[in-house]
Amino acid sequence: MLFTTGEIYKRTGFTERSIRYYSNLDLLKAKKNDNGQLVLSKSDLENIVQILASKIAGYKLKDLIDQQPSLSFIKDDLTQIIADLENVLFHLDQTDSEENLMENIRLLQNYNAKYLRKR
Structure with a gap:
């Protein structure tokens, strides 16, 4: 059709x-x-x-x-993105100490480099 x-x-x-x-x-x-x-x-x-x-x-x-990646490969990528975002959300709640804030900055910088610079 x-x-x-x-x-x-x-x-x-x-x-x-x-x-x-x-x-x-x-x-x-x-x-x-x-x-x-x-x-x-x-x-x-x-x-x-x-x-x-x-x-x-x-x-x-x-x-x-x-080359278009297969749907299974895309699903694996999206699953990893979701896991990474869940990790970010968890850590964003952990801002009670200077050490946690520094860890959040490091974590978010890594994710920015990994995901946002690709776009």
Whole structure:
């Protein structure tokens, strides 16, 4: 089954502009139907899920052009991010001493370097 960009937008909020952009990057293989509308297959929808999950995990689109990580690899990355965020949340409650504050700064600097600089 094929889905028009309008159908996808109505059901998900994912815009035609994004679909065109990802298609121009060759991350999607959107085609035009007989009416000239851009249409996507189930496989394209699966690729959108993979692209969006990759972006959340910190991958840049230019990196995805050469090779998209598998969903299991992305899930492992997201699981690690969640564990790291839980650790950050735990430590943010530990600000009662100068030593804990210093540890929080070190921890947050490490996470900034690990995650935020990737973006």
